[in-house]
Amino acid sequence: xxSVTQMEGPVTLSEEAFLTINCTYTATGYPSLFWYVQYPGExxxxxxxATKADxxxxxxxxxxxxxxxxxxxxxxxxxxxxxxxxxxxxxLLPSGYSTLTFGKGTMLLVSP
Amino acid sequence: GAGVSQSPRYKVAKRGQDVALRCDPxxxxxxxxWYQQALGQGPEFLTYFQNEAQLDKSGLPSDRFFAERxxxxxxxxKIQRTQQEDSAVYLCASSDFPESYxxxxxxxxTRLTVL
Numbered sequence: 731x732x733s734v735t736q737m738e739g740p741v742t743l744s745e746e747a748f749l750t751i752n753c754t755y756t757a758t759g760y761p762s763l764f765w766y767v768q769y770p771g772e773x774x775x776x777x778x779x780a781t782k783a784d785x786x787x788x789x790x791x792x793x794x795x796x797x798x799x800x801x802x803x804x805x806x807x808x809x810x811x812x813x814x815x816x817x818x819x820x821x822l823l824p825s826g827y828s829t830l831t832f833g834k835g836t837m838l839l840v841s842p
Numbered sequence: 843g844a845g846v847s848q849s850p851r852y853k854v855a856k857r858g859q860d861v862a863l864r865c866d867p868x869x870x871x872x873x874x875x876w877y878q879q880a881l882g883q884g885p886e887f888l889t890y891f892q893n894e895a896q897l898d899k900s901g902l903p904s905d906r907f908f909a910e911r912x913x914x915x916x917x918x919x920k921i922q923r924t925q926q927e928d929s930a931v932y933l934c935a936s937s938d939f940p941e942s943y944x945x946x947x948x949x950x951x952t953r954l955t956v957l
Contacts, residue, residue, distance in 0.1 A: 774948040832884030
């Protein structure tokens, strides 16, 4: 079946450091790919998405590129802030379906 | 406008009790989803409605779980005879159309603890 694998956390960084959170997936066909973020005490929020191969999603300084050849959708940010501390979830939506499959999440902790 | 709301935010139940969790989706959203998120895990799909029709309930873990959306708006997830393994955060999400690229908007969740 479809699945998403994320790097385990927590990822601990200092403010202004470069961030990469790895995400790989297994799916048939051409899924859409998403990154969701969950701040403490809040619901999941869509951070960015990509719907086809080579698409780059971006939002709030975060970027991820849909790489079909490596079945990856790694999340990157050039300079993290303390306010980016949260749990990040990679997810896929299989083509023709409406239900998301999530990874286990990666906690990011950014210190001043 | 208002986002997805869920109530209660926290629920403690004794093993064997029945519970009902409510979801108010964004007004006008056609699709509604329930997910279960165990501690330290990602959300896992439970069931999906399009308007009042329950189109997919393949993720419900047992026949103790039941969901409804009788008027195509508010939804209730009911768990009968709760067990300790039911302890989790239950997330509701809604979307304005069942297209694969449409964003699902999530509520804050209900944290269920079964003692």
